[in-house]
Amino acid sequence: xxxxxxxxxxxxxxxxxxxxxxxxxxxxxxxxxxxxxxxxxxxxxxxxxxxxxxxxxxxxxxxxxxxxxxxxxxxxxxxxxxxxxxxxxxxxxxxxxxxxxxxxxxxxxxxxxxxxxxxxxxxxxxxxxxxxxxxxxxxxxxxxxx
Numbered sequence: 001x002x003x004x005x006x007x008x009x010x011x012x013x014x015x016x017x018x019x020x021x022x023x024x025x026x027x028x029x030x031x032x033x034x035x036x037x038x039x040x041x042x043x044x045x046x047x048x049x050x051x052x053x054x055x056x057x058x059x060x061x062x063x064x065x066x067x068x069x070x071x072x073x074x075x076x077x078x079x080x081x082x083x084x085x086x087x088x089x090x091x092x093x094x095x096x097x098x099x100x101x102x103x104x105x106x107x108x109x110x111x112x113x114x115x116x117x118x119x120x121x122x123x124x125x126x127x128x129x130x131x132x133x134x135x136x137x138x139x140x141x142x143x144x145x146x
Contacts (some may be wrong), residue, residue, distance in 0.1 A: 080127060
């Protein structure tokens with residue numbers, strides 16, 4: 001039996017087309033979601049690497065008696081796109097969990113610290129994303145006078 005030339009789509013054809021469209025939209029949504037997660041993970045990894053570098057460079061510098069407790073602008077953490085950093089340094093007590101003489105430095109400000117007589121210095125570095133939706137990366141390290 002021949003179909004008339006002005007006939008529309010059958011119900012089954014419409015349902016199949018809607019199913020294909022729905023699956024396509026779902027897959028595209030999942031792809032976009034995973035791309036956002038990957039970008040956020042890459043930012044966290046980059047901030048973690050920069051944070052680790054800042055702590056290691058300072059610890060290495062403080063291993064020398066002549067350089068212990070003295071930081072200059074050249075020792076500031078790396079600047080990352082999409083993040084701001086904050087560094088806190090203080091004299092820590094070896095017997096109690098207290099910290100005195102805290103000095104806090106932020107990106108764009110002067111970075112100079114001098115406390116060569118402290119027995120123990122605690123350094124906290126934090127990278128804060130400028131965009132919402134990603135976590136702050138933070139770590140601390142205590143360094144004893146050599």
